[in-house]
Amino acid sequence: MIEAADLAKRFGEKTAVDGVTFTVQPGKVTGFLGPNGAGKSTTMRMIVGLDHPTAGAVTVNGRPYASHKAPLHEVGALLEARAVHPKRTAYNHLRAMAATHGISNRRINEVIDIAGLGPVARRRVGSFSMGMGQRLGIAVALLGDPQTLIFDEPVNGLDPEGVLWVRHLVRGLAAEGRTVFISSHLMSEMAVTADHLIVIGRGRILADAPIQEVIGGGRIRTLVRTDDADALAAALGSADVEVRRTAPGLLDVLGLPPRAIAETALARRILVTELTPQQESLEDAYMELTRGEVEYESQRPGRDAGPARSPRRAAANAPDDSGETPSHP
Numbered sequence: 001m002i003e004a005a006d007l008a009k010r011f012g013e014k015t016a017v018d019g020v021t022f023t024v025q026p027g028k029v030t031g032f033l034g035p036n037g038a039g040k041s042t043t044m045r046m047i048v049g050l051d052h053p054t055a056g057a058v059t060v061n062g063r064p065y066a067s068h069k070a071p072l073h074e075v076g077a078l079l080e081a082r083a084v085h086p087k088r089t090a091y092n093h094l095r096a097m098a099a100t101h102g103i104s105n106r107r108i109n110e111v112i113d114i115a116g117l118g119p120v121a122r123r124r125v126g127s128f129s130m131g132m133g134q135r136l137g138i139a140v141a142l143l144g145d146p147q148t149l150i151f152d153e154p155v156n157g158l159d160p161e162g163v164l165w166v167r168h169l170v171r172g173l174a175a176e177g178r179t180v181f182i183s184s185h186l187m188s189e190m191a192v193t194a195d196h197l198i199v200i201g202r203g204r205i206l207a208d209a210p211i212q213e214v215i216g217g218g219r220i221r222t223l224v225r226t227d228d229a230d231a232l233a234a235a236l237g238s239a240d241v242e243v244r245r246t247a248p249g250l251l252d253v254l255g256l257p258p259r260a261i262a263e264t265a266l267a268r269r270i271l272v273t274e275l276t277p278q279q280e281s282l283e284d285a286y287m288e289l290t291r292g293e294v295e296y297e298s299q300r301p302g303r304d305a306g307p308a309r310s311p312r313r314a315a316a317n318a319p320d321d322s323g324e325t326p327s328h329p
């Protein structure tokens with residue numbers, strides 16, 4: 001289990017992580033999402049003691065990383081910047097890591113097999129492709145058979161077979177009761193890998209919820225095409241129902257099933273020409289959650305520019321970014 005309490009990190013003027021509190025539970029894959037520069041890597045680095053918090057604290061399996069006597073047996077981490085001697089072979093790199101914890105050659109060979117590194121284990125790491133480097137990083141993380149695993153962008157550079165392998169691997173580790181904390185920018189992959197999501201923007205938590213809650217917000221969504229959008233929007237809108245005008249004659253209704261919308265329209269003799277239940281994707285939900293939280297923003301085609309506040313946003317943690325201008329270091 002990973003527990004962060006008011007965890008913060010500043011680099012000079014820059015606040016990378018702004019007092020986050022969260023728990024990563026065992027037996028689940030917890031996805032860690034957020035735009036570039038949101039603070040994911042810094043948070044993960046603090047968990048394994050590579051960065052020191054400016055304030056707050058974080059523990060792994062009940063203790064700060066540094067106070068574990070045999071950290072490789074407690075937490076395995078794949079982080080973006082790996083220090084691997086390029087002239088070492090993959091096998092020797094693993095052996096050097098294993099030696100610090102008295103880990104057997106048998107275990108080294110096991111993780112080489114798990115990571116699919118058999119054919120290249122005697123090659124120098126300097127000649128590795130990015131994907132092979134990722135596989136080696138994952139092998140290192142698994143070496144001590146730890147209870148907690150942290151993977152920062154593990155599918156970066158992996159081919160489709162490798163992406164699938166990571167998916168099955170992390171699902172398997174969680175099924176064994178381990179704590180798995182994994183960051184990725186690949187929403188489609190996260191959607192099929194994670195059970196729970198923590199979304200971070202500008203160093204603050206935007207959502208911390210089961211993935212189905214983040215995607216669906218527990219609310220049904222229906223697309224409605226009608227000849228009288230104004231009248232229907234007025235009739236449908238309430239405290240529990242959100243109605244958005246997405247285009248002329250088109251309504252996006254959150255919180256009502258198609259039948260209830262049809263009944264309301266019928267009662268008011270409003271012609272409805274289309275009623276389509278919508279399946280929101282993780283990408284849609286993520287874009288909505290992080291709108292306004294993106295530090296390095298490109299134009300988003302087909303999306304209206306107005307500020308949005310998602311009902312799923314973790315209200316207590318939601319930043320008040322009004323008047324805040326994006327900073328570019």
Ligand SMILES: Nc1ncnc2c1ncn2[C@@H]1O[C@H](COP(=O)(O)OP(=O)(O)OP(=O)(O)O)[C@@H](O)[C@H]1O
Pocket residue numbers: 011014015016034035036037038039040041042043329
């Ligand atoms: N060593 C450092 N010195 C100064 N600023 C830093 C340092 N490390 C990170 N930052 C800044 O802190 C912020 C958070 O960075 P971090 O790498 O944690 O984000 P991230 O969510 O992992 O981003 P990405 O998705 O691009 O990897 C960024 O603005 C980054 O420029």
